Amino acid sequence: MKMRIYLILMCVTFPVFGDVTNLELKEALAMLKEKNLEIKVAQFDAQMKQLESKLPMASRLGKIDATLGAMRSNDAGSVFGFKLQSREATFGDFGFSDFLSPPPDCASNILNCQPHDLNYPKARNHYLTKFTYSVPLFTGGKITQYSRIAHDMYEMSKIDKDKVVAQKVFETKKTFYDITLIENYINNLSKINNNISRLEDTVKEMTKEGFAIKTDLLEVQAHKAEAQSLLIQAKLNRDLAYQYLSFLLNNEVKSIKKIDEMAPLNMPTKDEIQNNSFDIQKALLGLQITENAVWIQRASFLPMIGGFAEYGSADNVIFNDFHNHDFYTIGLQASWNIFNGFADKINLEKAKLENLKTIDQVELAKSGTELKAKQLQTAALSAFEMTRSDEKSLAFASQVYENYLAKYKEGLSPVGDVLIKQSKELEALLKLLTDKNTYNAKVFELDSLTKKGEEQ
Secondary structure: OHHHHHHHHHHHHHHHHOOEOOEOHHHHHHHHHHHOHHHHHHHHHHHHHHHHOOHHHHHHOOEEEEEEEEEEEOOHHHHHHHHHHOOOOOHHHHOHHHHHOOOHHHOOOHHHOOOHHHHOOOOEEEEEEEEEEEEEEEOOOHHHHHHHHHHHHHHHHHHHHHHHHHHHHHHHHHHHHHHHHHHHHHHHHHHHHHHHHHHHHHHHHHHHOOOOOHHHHHHHHHHHHHHHHHHHHHHHHHHHHHHHHHHHHOOOEOOEOOOOOOOOOOOOOHHHHHHHEHHHHHHHHHHHHHHHHHHHHHHHHOOEEEEEEEEEEEEOOOOOOOHHHEEEEEEEEEEOOOOOOOHHHHHHHHHHHHHHHHHHHHHHHHHHHHHHHHHHHHHHHHHHHHHHHHHHHHHHHHHHHHHHHHHHHOOOOOHHHHHHHHHHHHHHHHHHHHHHHHHHHHHHHHHOOEHHHHHO
16 A cells, blocks of 8 residues: 555656756746746735735724633622622622611611621622624724725735746746857857867877977867867856756756747837836835825824624623623714824825825836836847857858968968967857847846736
């Protein structure tokens, strides 16, 4: 039986913890939204804010408290009160026995007689059970405004969650493009390393035949070591990119399906920025919150009215004959602060100023987001143009290297010139990689400014 359970668990957990190979970008984004831990944390935060948003309206329904008290006392006032609340007080509890048959020392002045039964009662148990219901009837609109603020806070938490999702989508896409770029970079570096190896073989042959000297071979080998170092570093960076992708997806990724080296550039319009920007949407919610806060402060100048009802029973035996000892109380209470040192007026003015400040913050968010979008667009276009230039430079550097290699084989150029031209080819290749990476980063950063970028 245990063996069967073990096999079932293995079958269930294997796909979860199994390595992912040949992963497509679309699949990665779906996996990201399902498994990324930061997104899960943001979702929990939003769920908590959703629950908190229901609290203000819950107070509108009032509350019911159940109370059970148990006491024992021989205090004259307490015992008499216990009997009254239990509806069991008798004339004897007032000391009427002494009134009807006064003791000798009281016979002459009965009014000055101290009744023994009233002043020295026997100790009594008292069990009080009651239910109390209190409800706000009028709060000047405070509950409504607090409810609206709580709802806006929930909406803000959803925007925060969407912003986290957009950021993680940005990082996942960029990592996919980074891996693709570095894979192609490794392929190109490998070709260059192969060319250096062939050049090394050529120099060895020419050294044997006396057409080259030993220092030529040493120079080529030193250059080969540098190129191999670049290749090893590139492979380590690729491994690091895979580790980061695995962290984002919360699953081990061994390989991906390569995509285009450069992402498509989306140019959001002004309306798209205004309607979908995370910062602008949060600023607008903040404006609504400050407007509701003004109304809350205005409610301080209005009366507060509440109602309550109480039902219970009291006896010297717990839960004994509840109905015959029950009681009820209902009532209303109104309170109206007339003066508190102008504190309410000061708080109202402060809330109004906060609202005015938020109006400017909304405009700042709009203009700032538009400016940032334009800056990112400009940077992306600039990097795109640089890549076009880099591709031509790389093609030219490769051709120059081939020409100098041919000249070296004919004895028309020293090996140092060949290696210099190949270094130029390596520099051009590295610059092309850097500019393509910069372009992709600006594209995805631009997409992450708005909710629309999350869907692309």
